[in-house]
Amino acid sequence: MGSTxxxxxxxxxxxxxxxxxxxxxxxxxxxANTLGYTRQRVDLEQSQSxxxxxxxxxxxxxxxxxxxxxxxxxRIRDSFLDTQYRSESSKLGYWENRSAxxxxxxxxxxxxxxxxxxxxxxxxxxxxxxxxxxxxxxxARAVVRQRGIAVSETFNYLYKTVAAEKSDAKNExxxxxKAVNTILSQLDQVNKQIGSxxxxxxxxxxxxxxxDSLLDELSSYANIxxxxxxxxxxxxxxxxxxxxxxxxxxxxxxLGTLVDKNGYNTFKVNSNADDSAVKSITIGDNExxxxxxxxxxKLKSIVEAYGYEDTxxxxxxxxxxxxxxxxxxxxxxxxxxxxxxxxxxxxNEIKAGENQSISFFADAESADGSITDRxxxxxxxxxxxxxxxxxxxxxxxxxxTDPTKATLGDATIVSKLADIINQSYDYGNxxxxxxxRNYYEGVIGSMAVSAxxxxxxxxxxxxxxxxxxxxxxxTSAVSLDEEMTNMIQFQQAYNAAARMIxxxxxxxxxxxxxxxxxxx
Numbered sequence: 331m332g333s334t335x336x337x338x339x340x341x342x343x344x345x346x347x348x349x350x351x352x353x354x355x356x357x358x359x360x361x362a363n364t365l366g367y368t369r370q371r372v373d374l375e376q377s378q379s380x381x382x383x384x385x386x387x388x389x390x391x392x393x394x395x396x397x398x399x400x401x402x403x404x405r406i407r408d409s410f411l412d413t414q415y416r417s418e419s420s421k422l423g424y425w426e427n428r429s430a431x432x433x434x435x436x437x438x439x440x441x442x443x444x445x446x447x448x449x450x451x452x453x454x455x456x457x458x459x460x461x462x463x464x465x466x467x468x469x470a471r472a473v474v475r476q477r478g479i480a481v482s483e484t485f486n487y488l489y490k491t492v493a494a495e496k497s498d499a500k501n502e503x504x505x506x507x508k509a510v511n512t513i514l515s516q517l518d519q520v521n522k523q524i525g526s527x528x529x530x531x532x533x534x535x536x537x538x539x540x541x542d543s544l545l546d547e548l549s550s551y552a553n554i555x556x557x558x559x560x561x562x563x564x565x566x567x568x569x570x571x572x573x574x575x576x577x578x579x580x581x582x583x584x585l586g587t588l589v590d591k592n593g594y595n596t597f598k599v600n601s602n603a604d605d606s607a608v609k610s611i612t613i614g615d616n617e618x619x620x621x622x623x624x625x626x627x628k629l630k631s632i633v634e635a636y637g638y639e640d641t642x643x644x645x646x647x648x649x650x651x652x653x654x655x656x657x658x659x660x661x662x663x664x665x666x667x668x669x670x671x672x673x674x675x676x677x678n679e680i681k682a683g684e685n686q687s688i689s690f691f692a693d694a695e696s697a698d699g700s701i702t703d704r705x706x707x708x709x710x711x712x713x714x715x716x717x718x719x720x721x722x723x724x725x726x727x728x729x730x731t732d733p734t735k736a737t738l739g740d741a742t743i744v745s746k747l748a749d750i751i752n753q754s755y756d757y758g759n760x761x762x763x764x765x766x767r768n769y770y771e772g773v774i775g776s777m778a779v780s781a782x783x784x785x786x787x788x789x790x791x792x793x794x795x796x797x798x799x800x801x802x803x804x805t806s807a808v809s810l811d812e813e814m815t816n817m818i819q820f821q822q823a824y825n826a827a828a829r830m831i832x833x834x835x836x837x838x839x840x841x842x843x844x845x846x847x848x849x850x
Contacts (some may be wrong), residue, residue: 343397423628507845529563674743
């Protein structure tokens with residue numbers, strides 16, 4: 331036979347359980363706008379029935395329910411959607427940053443426009459054609475010199491501006507490296523806190539939320555895989571355990587462990603000897619060659635923008651490639667132009683009766699102005715001191731075999747100079763010839779196609795990530811309408827349990843104060 335006070339205890343348990351559910355609902359409502367918060371739910375479980383099985387158990391019609399208990403407070407979250415979100419986040423981080431870098435490069439090159447390199451070159455060729463019409467016109471010579479200076483300054487500006495963007499990318503790479511290490515340190519701290527709470531039989535939901543937010547943030551920098559290891563002790567079956575975070579490539583192969591149960595490994599980006607390109611990535615004691623680092627994310631796109639050493643030891647990357655192309659264009663153009671110019675004779679040379687092989691363009695950092703180093707030449711190209719000092723040092727005549735017979739009215743060399751733009755040379759330093767216009771259009775076209783692709787992929791990645799996020803939010807986010815419904819539901823159950831206690835009290839009052847008084 332059950333205890334006289336059994337009904338009172340059953341009602342009390344209902345009161346406490348519904349109260350816990352109400353408090354949890356209140357917590358959900360309070361955190362409706364908290365970033366990263368996952369809605370929680372109290373799992374209500376039946377308490378053990380009476381009587382239990384045993385030799386001395388009372389014999390009654392059947393087992394009676396003894397009420398309800400609040401089993402645990404769980405988060406409503408789908409781990410599969412978390413994995414999907416982080417996968418899309420790494421892709422978005424990569425394409426978004428790559429698109430921004432290429433967009434910056436397009437802005438710098440500014441093609442087609444009235445202030446771009448192609449317009450400066452066209453104006454220079456036009457001035458040479460005008461001089462070829464009247465080689466004795468000093469005004470036409472002045473225009474050639476000024477247009478030549480404009481070409482040099484355009485090359486200088488483009489190179490230095492792209493180099494400045496590359497420097498900014500290096501700073502961004504340093505910021506990203508610091509951010510990754512900060513996240514890893516925070517994940518390690520949260521792991522330790524979770525490891526100290528779970529063995530005591532509790533679910534640290536707030537710490538779980540904090541950890542998931544950090545993992546979401548980390549996934550934008552690189553492709554990661556997350557697994558969990560039990561904390562031990564008296565951990566509940568629902569306890570997630572400590573997170574093990576692994577850096578993986580796009581095929582899912584491990585590149586190194588970022589965080590484990592014992593701590594975290596520092597993430598470091600290593601540059602080459604002259605600090606101009608990324609050489610490798612270090613995770614703890616494990617060094618990964620940058621060409622083997624195939625983990626999609628923001629970090630990879632920053633490396634590709636700033637520059638890295640390819641398998642042949644050459645510098646590659648968005649900004650490095652454009653700097654190389656500018657050097658190729660400036661070096662090939664200047665050297666080929668000088669070769670023709672040195673063959674001709676200027677008014678001053680005609681007066682002297684000898685060909686002095688005067689150069690039109692020069693290397694601003696060379697002692698004698700000679701052009702010998704291709705690397706970085708676009709930043710150093712300038713008008714030679716001879717051309718700058720006198721307009722009459724601009725060659726126009728072909729000396730033939732006898733320099734003394736060259737004439738001021740001869741425009742043979744000027745015509746050849748004006749035709750250089752149409753001549754095919756190895757501008758790319760790759761044994762493939764092309765004229766200036768076609769080669770430069772190829773450079774700009776390739777950049778534009780890459781920028782268009784990056785923008786499209788960034789838009790696609792944004793859409794996919796948002797789709798997954800919407801699904802995740804529909805599962806994990808707080809719905810005020812749903813919480814208000816739950817609040818009313820638990821409130822009614824609480825009121826009913828309280829009424830049951832009142833009823834039980836009346837029954838006990840009848841037994842205590844009403845029984846055994848008959849006939850007094």
